[in-house]
Amino acid sequence: MLILNGKFITFEGPEGSGKTSVITAIQSFLENEGYDIMVTREPGGIKIAEEIRNIILNKDNIEMDAHAEALLFAAARSQHFSEKIAPALQENTIILCDRFIDSSLAYQGHARGLGIDEVYAINKFAIGNHLPQLTIFIDVPPSVGLQRVFSNTRKVDRLDLETLAFHEKVYEGYKLLIDMFPERIKTIDGTQKVEEVTQDAINTINKIL
Numbered sequence: 001m002l003i004l005n006g007k008f009i010t011f012e013g014p015e016g017s018g019k020t021s022v023i024t025a026i027q028s029f030l031e032n033e034g035y036d037i038m039v040t041r042e043p044g045g046i047k048i049a050e051e052i053r054n055i056i057l058n059k060d061n062i063e064m065d066a067h068a069e070a071l072l073f074a075a076a077r078s079q080h081f082s083e084k085i086a087p088a089l090q091e092n093t094i095i096l097c098d099r100f101i102d103s104s105l106a107y108q109g110h111a112r113g114l115g116i117d118e119v120y121a122i123n124k125f126a127i128g129n130h131l132p133q134l135t136i137f138i139d140v141p142p143s144v145g146l147q148r149v150f151s152n153t154r155k156v157d158r159l160d161l162e163t164l165a166f167h168e169k170v171y172e173g174y175k176l177l178i179d180m181f182p183e184r185i186k187t188i189d190g191t192q193k194v195e196e197v198t199q200d201a202i203n204t205i206n207k208i209l
């Protein structure tokens, strides 16, 4: 069993929820407070998982089967967890991770229709029972989030190109997860200004530090 001294905090939300900017702002705030912070992301975070990311998100891979997609996300997660997250947790590090298991449960489990329990099972195989201590869900309606994605400079990927109905299902999936894990997943209003979202997230994180 791992001895975990650090804190594992994940950030979730629909496309265009602004997670990445909020994570960067939280990182500088916490570093100024003297904490040791590691920022990472999924799918990716280390070489093997970034390579898997390129396969999954490549717009040309339109024939990708839903089960293969779920397994690739879980494979990337397994490598990311064992190579980067678990060692950092054994130090006194605070890990801020842009997406984790809840993305698989909402996107593949609920929106793709594979089943939340089924996708949870393959993820348990990948990472055991290592759930984050805290998950911040940045709540932005899918139509608003997608509008942000298509009007800014971020690269549009294969999953962004799904229909609005798919993204509404993702959002519905997240709401189911919030009911399933009320202690772990905390919701923040992502339609506020970035500074306000960041402040709300810092207040929530402070409760577990």
Ligand code: TMP
Binding pocket: 015, 042, 043, 073, 099, 100, 101, 102, 103, 104, 105, 107, 108, 159, 160
């Ligand atoms: P990003 O745009 O936040 O970097 O995330 C990449 C895309 O991958 C996004 O559309 C969400 C999707 N995704 C899943 O479908 N399942 C997962 O397990 C993860 C981590 C991401």
